[in-house]
Amino acid sequence: MGVRLSLETAAARGLGALSRAVGRGGGTTVPGKALWKLDPGAVDALARRLPEGTVVFSATNGKTTTTAMAAEILGGRRRLAWNRAGANLLSGIASALVSAGRADLGLFEVDEAALPEALERLQPRVLALGNLFRDQLDRYGELELVAERWRAAVERLPVDTTLVVNADDAVVADLADGRASALRFGLDDPRHARPHLQHAADSKYCLRCGTPYDFAAAYVGHLGDYRCPACGHARPALDVAARDIELRGLHASRFSLETAGGNRVIELRLPGLYNVYNAVAAASTALASGATLEEIRLGLKRFGAAFGRFERIAAGGKSIVLLLIKNPAGANEVVRTLEMGVPPVLVVALNDAIADGRDVSWIWDVDFEPLLEHVGLVIATGERAAELGLRMTYGGLPAERLEVIPSLERALDRGLGLVEAGTELVVLPTYTAMLSLRAILSERGAVRPYWDSTA
Amino acid sequence: MRIRVGHLYPEYLNIYADRGNIAVLARRAALRGHELDVRPLGVGEELDPGAYDLLYVGGGQDREQLLIAPDLAAKGDALRTAQERGVALLAVCGGYQLLGRGYRGRDGSFMPGAALFPHETAAGDVRMIGDVLLACELDPGERRQLAGFENHAGRTLLDTGATPLGRVVHGFGNDGASGFEGCRLGNAVGTYLHGPLLPRNPWLADWLLARALTHGGTDGSALLSPLPDELEGEAFRVAAERARRRGGRR
Numbered sequence: 001m002g003v004r005l006s007l008e009t010a011a012a013r014g015l016g017a018l019s020r021a022v023g024r025g026g027g028t029t030v031p032g033k034a035l036w037k038l039d040p041g042a043v044d045a046l047a048r049r050l051p052e053g054t055v056v057f058s059a060t061n062g063k064t065t066t067t068a069m070a071a072e073i074l075g076g077r078r079r080l081a082w083n084r085a086g087a088n089l090l091s092g093i094a095s096a097l098v099s100a101g102r103a104d105l106g107l108f109e110v111d112e113a114a115l116p117e118a119l120e121r122l123q124p125r126v127l128a129l130g131n132l133f134r135d136q137l138d139r140y141g142e143l144e145l146v147a148e149r150w151r152a153a154v155e156r157l158p159v160d161t162t163l164v165v166n167a168d169d170a171v172v173a174d175l176a177d178g179r180a181s182a183l184r185f186g187l188d189d190p191r192h193a194r195p196h197l198q199h200a201a202d203s204k205y206c207l208r209c210g211t212p213y214d215f216a217a218a219y220v221g222h223l224g225d226y227r228c229p230a231c232g233h234a235r236p237a238l239d240v241a242a243r244d245i246e247l248r249g250l251h252a253s254r255f256s257l258e259t260a261g262g263n264r265v266i267e268l269r270l271p272g273l274y275n276v277y278n279a280v281a282a283a284s285t286a287l288a289s290g291a292t293l294e295e296i297r298l299g300l301k302r303f304g305a306a307f308g309r310f311e312r313i314a315a316g317g318k319s320i321v322l323l324l325i326k327n328p329a330g331a332n333e334v335v336r337t338l339e340m341g342v343p344p345v346l347v348v349a350l351n352d353a354i355a356d357g358r359d360v361s362w363i364w365d366v367d368f369e370p371l372l373e374h375v376g377l378v379i380a381t382g383e384r385a386a387e388l389g390l391r392m393t394y395g396g397l398p399a400e401r402l403e404v405i406p407s408l409e410r411a412l413d414r415g416l417g418l419v420e421a422g423t424e425l426v427v428l429p430t431y432t433a434m435l436s437l438r439a440i441l442s443e444r445g446a447v448r449p450y451w452d453s454t455a
Numbered sequence: 456m457r458i459r460v461g462h463l464y465p466e467y468l469n470i471y472a473d474r475g476n477i478a479v480l481a482r483r484a485a486l487r488g489h490e491l492d493v494r495p496l497g498v499g500e501e502l503d504p505g506a507y508d509l510l511y512v513g514g515g516q517d518r519e520q521l522l523i524a525p526d527l528a529a530k531g532d533a534l535r536t537a538q539e540r541g542v543a544l545l546a547v548c549g550g551y552q553l554l555g556r557g558y559r560g561r562d563g564s565f566m567p568g569a570a571l572f573p574h575e576t577a578a579g580d581v582r583m584i585g586d587v588l589l590a591c592e593l594d595p596g597e598r599r600q601l602a603g604f605e606n607h608a609g610r611t612l613l614d615t616g617a618t619p620l621g622r623v624v625h626g627f628g629n630d631g632a633s634g635f636e637g638c639r640l641g642n643a644v645g646t647y648l649h650g651p652l653l654p655r656n657p658w659l660a661d662w663l664l665a666r667a668l669t670h671g672g673t674d675g676s677a678l679l680s681p682l683p684d685e686l687e688g689e690a691f692r693v694a695a696e697r698a699r700r701r702g703g704r705r
Binding site: 134137138141142143144202204205210212352358359360361362363364365383384386387389390391393394395404 | 466469470471472474475478479482516517518519522582584585586604606649650651654655686687689690692693694697701
C-alpha cells in the first residue's frame, strides 16, 4: 500500500511538473513519455476529462493523413487533443493529452499493434478503422494476427461505441458485423477499379468459407466491392459513399460524398484514389463525431497535406515532391498516381531501420513496372540502395537508366541537378529516409523542422 | 534452351516477395539465351512429375497456408517422384515447412505436409525474426555464403542424417538451436531465407538453373556464362553486414 501511495504521489508531482512545462510551451514529447512511464493510468484519467470524449483511428495505410483531415474538419469548433506528428503509440497519445491543456475532444491515430491497449485506456466514443494490408511483417506479424487482436479488442468495447469501418475491406467491415452503432463507408465508382487484383493483394479469400471472392470492383489492393460466389458473403451496404470520382493528376481530386443526410461535392488538394479513401474515412469519422456535411466539405477543401505524406518543398527554383512509401499497397497507389504523368527523373530512397521495416522484401511486391517503361532515370538511394537497384534491374530497367547512390544527400542533389528549372523532382522515400531528407532540406532552410510544422 | 518451371500456388503463397525469386531466375536464364516457361500450379491441378525442370514453392500467411496444405500433401507422391528424377526445386519459408512431414501446432494438432524433405516443424513460442548469414557447400569444395531474412515461429527439426542447406553464421536458422538452416535433398533446396533470396545470392539462382538445365538433358553449368553481378555483390555485402550486426542470437 505504501509503495503504491508513493507512486501515486510521484505521479501527481510529475503531472504538476508537466503542466508547468506545458505552460512554458514546447518539449511536449518528453513529459508525455515521462507520464506514460510514471503512471500509464494517467492517460485513462486525462482522456476521461475530455468533455466530448475521444475519437480513435487506425489502419495500415492512411493513419496520419486521415486523422489530420478529421482534425481539419473537427478542429473548427473544438479544441483538440491530437497527435498530429504521427506519434501513434501510447506515449505519443499521452503527450498529446498533456500538451493539449483543456481540450474538448481527443482525436488520435493509433498504431495497429497498440490499438487494443489504446482502446482499453481511452474508451473512445468513436472508433474508425480504415484498412489492413500486409505491412512490415518483421514488426507487426501477419495480417491475420493483427485482425485477430483487433477483433478481440472491438468485442470488449461497450455497445454504444460507434464503429466506423471501411466496408470495402472484408476483414475490417466484418468487425462491425452485428453492431448496433456502426457507419460503413466505401467507394462506389467502378470506372476507377483496377482491371484485376494486384499481385500483392491480401484478404482475397472469403472470411466465411475460404472461396476466392469475386470483385465487381477492386480499387486499392483488395479494397473494393467483393462477393463470395459460394456462400454469398459480400460487402455491406454503404452508409457513406464516394461516387463520381475525378482524379486530376498529381495535384487534386474531386468526388461526390453521399450520405443518408445528403450529398456534397468534395474538392481535395491531394492526388490519388488512396487519398479519396482517406477523405471518405475522415468524413465518416467526423460525421460520427458530430460534424455537419458543410463542415466536412470545408475542412477537406482547406486540407493541404499531412507531415511527409505528400509534400511539395521549394528548393532553389525547383520543387521537391515527397511521396512516402512504406508497404506494397501504399507504394502501389503512389506508382499509380505517378503513372498519370511519369516524371523524367525519379528518386527512390530505401532505408531499413525498424520504422521502415528491417525486412526489405516488400519492394518486390510493389508494381514499379508501369513506371520503369517510361521513366528517364531512376536514382536508387538509401541504406539499401543496391537492393533497390536490383529490384529495378530485374523489373526491366536498363542499366543506363539507373544510378545507385547510397548517400541521400548526394542522390537528392543529383536529382535536383537533372530536373529543369520550374519543374519538380519526385522522391519516394521510406519513413526514416523521409525524415533524413527533410532534415537535409531543413538545414538548407527549405523546410521548417517538423515540430513546428502545422501538418 | 527452354526451362519448364512449375510455380505452386502463386495466388496463395507469395508473402515474402516470391516473385522476386522467379524474376531473377527468368532474367538470368534470358541473359544466357534460355527461356523460363513458368506455369502456375493451383489447388486441384495435377502435378505431372515429368513436365517440369524446376519447381518453386513460396511462403504464405497462416490462413493461406491452411487453405492449400491438404492439396500440397496430396501432391506428395508426384513431388517425390520429380525430386528423385532430378528436378530442381526451391521452397521458401511456408513452402519449406509444408514440404516436410508436417506442422505441429501449439494446440497439438498436426497438419500433414508433402513429406518430401526429411523434417518436421513444431510451432514455437518466440518468433525468429532477423537477418541471416549462412555458410554453404552444396558441391564439394564450393564454399559459398547466403544472406537473407527470416521470420518464422515454426521450429524445423531435420531428421538424423538429413543435410541442411547451410550452417548458420549469424541468425537463428531452422530452430534457433541446432545451427542448421534449410534442407538440401539432391537438387531440391528448402529454406527459411527470403528477402527475396535469389537477387542478392545469384550463385544459388545459377545453381538451380544449372540443375534445371541438366535435368532438361544437357550439362547445365556449361550453358550459363558468367555475369558481372556487381550490384548483386553490393546488395549481398550490405545484407551480410546487416546479419553480422543485427542477426538473431541463439
